[in-house]
Amino acid sequence: MLSQDEHPRVLVVSHTPFSRVSGTAMTLSNxxxxxxxxxxxxxxxxxxxxxxxxxxxxxHFPPRDHYLPIQYYSMRMLGWNGRTPLQQSxxxxxxxxxxxxxxxxxxxxxxxxxxxxxxxxRVPRTLTDWMRDFRPDVVYSMLGSVRxxxxxxxxxxTCGVPVVPHFTDDWPATLYGNGELLGRxxxxxxxxxxRLIRLAPLGMVISRPMAHEYTRRYGIPxxxxxxxxxxxxxxxxxxxxxxxxxxxxxxxxxxxxNRWESLRDxxxxxDRLAGDGLAVRLTIHAPEKDLARYGRHFAHLExxxxxxxxxxxxxxxxxxxxxxxxxxxxFDEEIRRYTRYSVSTKIPQYLASGRPILGYGPAEVxxxxxxxxxxxxxxxxxxxQAALVGDLTRLCRDAALRQRLARNGxxxxxxxxxKDSVAARFAATLRSATDVETVRQLTPxxx
Numbered sequence: 001m002l003s004q005d006e007h008p009r010v011l012v013v014s015h016t017p018f019s020r021v022s023g024t025a026m027t028l029s030n031x032x033x034x035x036x037x038x039x040x041x042x043x044x045x046x047x048x049x050x051x052x053x054x055x056x057x058x059x060h061f062p063p064r065d066h067y068l069p070i071q072y073y074s075m076r077m078l079g080w081n082g083r084t085p086l087q088q089s090x091x092x093x094x095x096x097x098x099x100x101x102x103x104x105x106x107x108x109x110x111x112x113x114x115x116x117x118x119x120x121x122r123v124p125r126t127l128t129d130w131m132r133d134f135r136p137d138v139v140y141s142m143l144g145s146v147r148x149x150x151x152x153x154x155x156x157x158t159c160g161v162p163v164v165p166h167f168t169d170d171w172p173a174t175l176y177g178n179g180e181l182l183g184r185x186x187x188x189x190x191x192x193x194x195r196l197i198r199l200a201p202l203g204m205v206i207s208r209p210m211a212h213e214y215t216r217r218y219g220i221p222x223x224x225x226x227x228x229x230x231x232x233x234x235x236x237x238x239x240x241x242x243x244x245x246x247x248x249x250x251x252x253x254x255x256x257x258n259r260w261e262s263l264r265d266x267x268x269x270x271d272r273l274a275g276d277g278l279a280v281r282l283t284i285h286a287p288e289k290d291l292a293r294y295g296r297h298f299a300h301l302e303x304x305x306x307x308x309x310x311x312x313x314x315x316x317x318x319x320x321x322x323x324x325x326x327x328x329x330x331f332d333e334e335i336r337r338y339t340r341y342s343v344s345t346k347i348p349q350y351l352a353s354g355r356p357i358l359g360y361g362p363a364e365v366x367x368x369x370x371x372x373x374x375x376x377x378x379x380x381x382x383x384x385q386a387a388l389v390g391d392l393t394r395l396c397r398d399a400a401l402r403q404r405l406a407r408n409g410x411x412x413x414x415x416x417x418x419k420d421s422v423a424a425r426f427a428a429t430l431r432s433a434t435d436v437e438t439v440r441q442l443t444p445x446x447x
Contacts, residue, residue, distance in 0.1 A: 001424045004036050008434045011136035011159065012042040013152045015144065017050030017058060020312035023253075023345030024142060024168070027227040029054050033423045041134040043127070043155065045148065059130050066151070068122050114176055114185035117146045121154070128158050137434045139163040144171065146185075149192045156199045164433050165196055166204040166225065167214065174338045193218075201433050207366035210341030223429055226370075227345045228422035229413065233316050235354040237406035238323065247396040249282040249358065250322035252315060253346050255290040257339065258330035260297055262360050263304075266326065269388050270303035273396075280396050282326065283307045285318055319353035323402065324395055327371065329361030331383040336362045343367050348417035351376055356405035358395060360388060374416075376409030 010032075012018075016025040018032070025048075032040060032054050041057040044050065045066070050058050136159050141152040143165055156163040172193050176185035197203075203222040205211050214222040249270075251263060263284060270280050284291075284298070285307045298304045310318055319325060327350065329339055344367050350357050351374055359371045363381025371377045378391045395402065416422075 002427050002431060006431060007036050007039050007427055008137035008431050009039045009135060010035070010041075010430060011131060011134060011139045011155060011161075012040065012055070013139060013141040013148065013155050014042065014044050015046045015148060017042055017044040017046065017048055018054045019048060019051040021048060023227070026312060027168075027345050028142065030228045030230075030419055031225060031423060031426045033228075033230075033419055035423075035427065041131075041136065043131070043151070045151070057134065059127060061127060061151070065124055065127075066121050066147075068120055110176070110178060110180050114180040118181070118185060118188050119147075121147065121150055123154060131155055131158050135159070136161055138430060140166065140430060142166045142168055143196075144168075146175070146189050146192050149196055153192070153196045153199060162201050162433050163196060163199045164202060164204060164430060165200055166206075167210065168206045168342065169338055170210070170213075170341050171338065174334070202429070204429070205341065207341050207343045207370065209366050209369065213341065225422065225426055225429075226343045226417070227348050228417050228419040229348045229352045230419045232313075233319075233349050233352040234410065234413070235316070235320050235352070237354040237403050237410065238320075244323070245279055247278075247280040248321065248323045249280060249326050250285070250318060250324075251282065251326040251328070252285045252310065252318055252349075253327075253344065255284075255286045255294045257335050258332050259328050260290075260294040261332075262328035262330060263326070264297050264301070265383075265385065265388065266328070266358075266360060266392075267298055267301035267304040269385060269392060271301055272389065273393065274303055278393060278396060280392070281305060283322075285310050315349065316353065319349065319355060322353075322355050325350045325353065325355045325357050327357055327359045327361070327367060327377075329365050329367060331362055336365060339365050339367070341366045343370050347371065348413055351409040351413035352417065354406050354410050356395065356402045357409065358392065374409055374412035376405050376412060378405070 014028065016022055018029050019025045020029065029051070035054065037056050040055040042050070042055050043059045043061050045061050045063065047062055138161050139152060139156040139159065141148065141163070143149050143152060152163060172189065175189050180186070197218050197220060200220055202220055203214060203218070204225050205214050205222045206224065206226050208224050211222040211224045253259070255263070267282055270282055273280055281303050283305045286309065288309045291306055291309065295306055298306060327344065327347065330336060342365070347367055347370055357371050357377030359368045359377050359379040361368055363379060368379050368381060372379055378395050380388050380391050
């Protein structure tokens with residue numbers, strides 16, 4: 001474990017600042033847990049109030065500051081407020097909403113998104129001065145878009161230090177893959193990533209399969225880092241002696257990326273099982289915006305309850321209220337390519353909670369593989385209602401199976417996801433990025 005003085009000075013570049021408002025922000029806060037506050041600084045683009053729990057030095061770089069004036073005022077005339085991401089402006093948001101059901105609108109939205117993502121970046125002198133004054137040893141970012149990738153590379157070049165990228169989805173292989181902007185969007189994506197990789201002695205990813213693929217793809221070593229959990233999440237497996245009349249299934253998470261469709265499948269199966277005399281219910285806790293957008297798809301399902309949205313400190317109790325926790329992914333071909341290497345933020349939380357997991361989604365995606373590796377759940381890896389009925393029935397009727405899977409999950413979480421040990425390994429990896437003797441000359445020409 002590094003001493004306080006051995007921690008490198010890290011400049012974090014991200015959309016969401018350190019906080020507990022989302023899974024990404026929570027993962028970020030957990031990974032940097034215990035970091036000396038005077039050795040952390042963050043540039044964030046999101047219009048979100050940061051938490052000072054982990055970091056106290058911030059520079060807010062909102063959209064109005066990094067778009068060129070002509071872009072900024074043009075979009076303000078179209079209804080953009082200048083604070084939220086451009087994709088959330090009224091005209092683009094309207095196209096996005098229509099895109100779900102109309103393929104032509106989906107294509108239009110993709111074109112608008114690409115135009116915003118690839119447009120020129122304006123960097124004010126106040127930002128470059130702030131970054132240089134901080135004097136980082138390394139720049140770290142979870143990226144997520146071409147624009148943020150370019151801002152991250154710019155930060156590393158400005159400060160003359162290496163960058164450590166952290167990929168949590170395989171967006172480089174899937175973003176703008178449908179010929180947006182006559183193919184220029186995809187080419188620009190690959191070029192931006194290539195420039196960033198030339199500044200990186202090593203990288204981070206979200207799963208072991210992704211580490212193998214990205215090491216092969218980009219030619220530098222990648223290490224897996226998923227969310228980690230503190231003691232508040234760890235719980236003993238439920239003693240199956242309370243004779244509860246109904247088996248309670250609980251899902252905590254987002255409904256986008258067509259996850260709502262997989263949950264709807266489970267709800268339909270539960271109604272069928274109820275008709276066969278098996279008392280089981282699913283409670284869904286999702287963000288308010290997702291409940292407003294997708295909640296109607298569950299209205300006809302009698303065994304599905306839409307619970308309240310949860311603050312981060314309410315999640316452990318919700319997980320412990322369950323007999324079985326539900327993790328789902330979409331079977332849609334394009335989405336499963338995007339999520340194939342991803343491990344959801346909530347998986348470590350599920351494992352630590354002492355409850356078995358029902359996994360329903362493509363068998364090959366990393367999140368299902370992670371549950372399988374922990375031997376902590378039952379995986380239904382095909383879009384097959386008969387298989388879902390069979391495995392759900394077995395999981396609900398077999399108390400001994402639930403207890404065994406739950407114990408396995410807690411043991412695995414202790415070994416793989418305990419916050420203190422993961423944060424220590426994370427710090428050592430970032431430190432090693434600053435110790436590499438062959439770090440390239442970080443000049444604009446070399447990038």
